[in-house]
Amino acid sequence: xxxxxxxxxxxxxxxxxxxxxxxxxxxxxxxxxxxxxxxxxxxxxxxxxxxxxxxxxxxxxxxxxxxxxxxxxxxxxxxxxxxxxxxxxxxxxxxxxxxxxxxxxxxxxxxxxxxxxxxxxxxxxxxxxxxxxxxxxxxxxxxxxxxxxxxxxxxxxxxxxxxxxxxxxxxxxxxxxxxxxxxxxxxxxxxxxxxxxxxxxxxxxxxxxxxxxxxxxxxxxxxxxxxxxxxxxxxxxxxxxxxxxxxxxxxxxxxxxxxxxxxxxxxxxxxxxxxxxxxxxxxxxxxxxxxxxxxxxxxxxxxxxxxxxxxx
Numbered sequence: 001x002x003x004x005x006x007x008x009x010x011x012x013x014x015x016x017x018x019x020x021x022x023x024x025x026x027x028x029x030x031x032x033x034x035x036x037x038x039x040x041x042x043x044x045x046x047x048x049x050x051x052x053x054x055x056x057x058x059x060x061x062x063x064x065x066x067x068x069x070x071x072x073x074x075x076x077x078x079x080x081x082x083x084x085x086x087x088x089x090x091x092x093x094x095x096x097x098x099x100x101x102x103x104x105x106x107x108x109x110x111x112x113x114x115x116x117x118x119x120x121x122x123x124x125x126x127x128x129x130x131x132x133x134x135x136x137x138x139x140x141x142x143x144x145x146x147x148x149x150x151x152x153x154x155x156x157x158x159x160x161x162x163x164x165x166x167x168x169x170x171x172x173x174x175x176x177x178x179x180x181x182x183x184x185x186x187x188x189x190x191x192x193x194x195x196x197x198x199x200x201x202x203x204x205x206x207x208x209x210x211x212x213x214x215x216x217x218x219x220x221x222x223x224x225x226x227x228x229x230x231x232x233x234x235x236x237x238x239x240x241x242x243x244x245x246x247x248x249x250x251x252x253x254x255x256x257x258x259x260x261x262x263x264x265x266x267x268x269x270x271x272x273x274x275x276x277x278x279x280x281x282x283x284x285x286x287x288x289x290x291x292x293x294x295x296x297x298x299x300x301x302x303x304x305x306x307x308x309x310x311x312x
Contacts, residue, residue: 018086026174029086033078033166041074061252065151072158079166093165094223095157101224107292108216108228111285115229116236119277120243128261129272135242135256144252148239149231156231160223163188164213177218185210197247201263202270206246208282209273215286219293237271244271 017025048066083090091097123129136144163184171180189207192198213226237245242253247270259266267274 018082019088021173023174026170029082029170030167033082033170036081037074037078040077041071044070044073061147061151061250064250065147065154068151068154068158072154072161075158075162075165079161082166082170093161093169094217094221095161095165095227096222098222101222104220104222104224105228108225108230109232110228111225112229112232112234113236113240115278115281115285116233116241116272118281119272119275120241122277123259123261123266123272123275126261126265128259128266129241129243130258131241132256132258135253141254144254145239147252148235148250152231152234152238153227155234156227156229159188160213160226160230163210164217164223164226168214168217178214181211181214181218185214192246195247197244197249197269197271199247199263199268199270199274202246202267202274205270205273205278205282208279212282212285212289216289216293219289219295233273237273244269246271246273 018029020026045067048070051066052063079093080090083093089096095101120129124131134141164181168180168184171184175183185207188210189203192203192206213223213230216225216229217223234245237243238250239252239254242255242257243249243259244267259272263274264276266272267278272278
């Protein structure tokens, strides 16, 4: 199994600064993107401040919902401006609304639910996870399910686009796909370092998962699979199975679940994503996804996407 380097089509004629694949041009565009994104996010946070109503706790659902939505909007707005300057379609950055985007999203959602269910199922068999009694009932159950479902959809969109959207697309032009993917996956893990309860195994699991999502992008030229898997896994952790998510425990979870046992099995304070079972699941997913979405082989016509994925 092998993938050839990412190939970005270039236009003939005079050099276009905003499409030049040279590293100095790439870094300049990335800096511009970050400046635009930070500026847009800061402005939107100021405008959204009344929505917080004095709630500034990082565990408050309203606070995290507003902050994550604003960050997502800022990242999308900056990429839209860059697409205008680069004379590209915004869809080239991984979120094309193609005919199969719903299928990819659904596949990702199934993978995410299968991952968390298999990990906690194995822990339950060993006696290290107990679902417990329901913590919410009736209309509150439906309300919290909708809140967390929508919230984690926004989280999936934002984090996948922030680390594997415009930045991955652009950095890969100057540094090739996999060096860019490795760097951004490590950065993806690093930004979770300050999470309360996060651990080094948990961070390693985040990096490995980031690499898997880069692999899915490489094979499909789309982020929709990763968005679906990201959203459903987080929803499964926080709401459905009521365990820590990257070291955080939010209110509004379904049950009074308990997670115990050796840290290398249970994941400890970081949650099941730091469990050895989760590492094994992600490694298995590389193999399964390779069979579901094999690399396009040389000699087969490819669709007009910027990734030009072929086997060497």
